Amino acid sequence: MTSTVENVMTTEVAAVNRSAGFHTVAELLISRGVSGMPVLDDDNRVVGVVSEADLLAKQEFKERYYGDDYRPPLRARIRHASGSEGSGYRKSLGETAGDLMTSPAHVTTPDAPIVSAARLMDRHGVKRLPVVDPGGRLVGIVSRRDLIKVFLRQDQEIEQEVRTALHGQAEVTVHDAVVTLTGTYAERSQAVTALRLAGNIDGVVAVRDELAYKHDDIADLPMWGGA
Incomplete structure (x- = not known):
């Protein structure tokens, strides 16, 4: 089984319309206990995300330009040096979610x-992703915490799924989501495939290889590019 975002996402989402005022955005972030939320247009389509950092831009730039002793944190200095100064300054003047949000x-x-979803979060350095339907309308949100829920599967459930995937051709034991495979296959390629199938099961932390094989069919493959 391959879990999808739908299996772990939250459907009750804190979100704001792009016309929502600064105070409304701040109040909702605090009352819902979230650090960021989707910004929607009038058709419920996701047009951006507004976060605590976006709101703090106002205070950051105020102190940066008017505070004698203010020194921006390292992350802010890197951001300013990377050329996003104009964006930060724009946000510091923002009055609505549409002004403050990061878009797209x-x-x-x-x-x-x-x-x-995990790779997308890692690639863009975000902690959550709005979940949208084919029309771009908000249907949920998924966070890093949601994604790790898959690793809470019971050992017995994982063991049964691995046995099914391997058609009972190997002995399977699971402890703390670590799968151990033992037994003998006719071909080495079959053992390699078994390890790959077990590792692809949702919730598996690692696979320990205690498999044997009678014939190394992989070694028999011709070597391309040789003399």
Whole structure:
């Protein structure tokens, strides 16, 4: 089984319309206990994401230009040096969610594999992704915490799924989501495939290889590019 975003996402999402005022955005972030949320247009389509950092730009730039002793944190200095100064200054003047938001938003879909969502978060350095339907309308949100839920599967559940995937051709034991495979295959390639299939099961932390094989069919393959 490959878990999808739909299996772990949250459907009750804190979100704001792009016309929502600064105070409304701040109040909702605090009351819902979140550090960021989607910004929507009038058709419920995701047009951006607004975060605590976006709101803090106002105070950061105020102190930067008017505070004698203010020294921006390292992250802010790197951001300013990288050329996003204009964006930060724009946000410091913002009055609505549309002014403050980061756009376009990085989004995912309900049918996306959770590994794809995890890679997207890592690539863009974000902690959450709005989940949208084919029309771009908000249907949920998925966070890093949601994605690690897959590793909470019970050992017995994982063991049964691995046995099914391997058609009972290897002995399977699971402890703390670590799978150990033992037994003998006719061909080495079959053992390699078994290890790959077990490792692809959702919730598996690692696979320990205690498999044997009677014939190394991989070594028999011709070497291309040789003399």
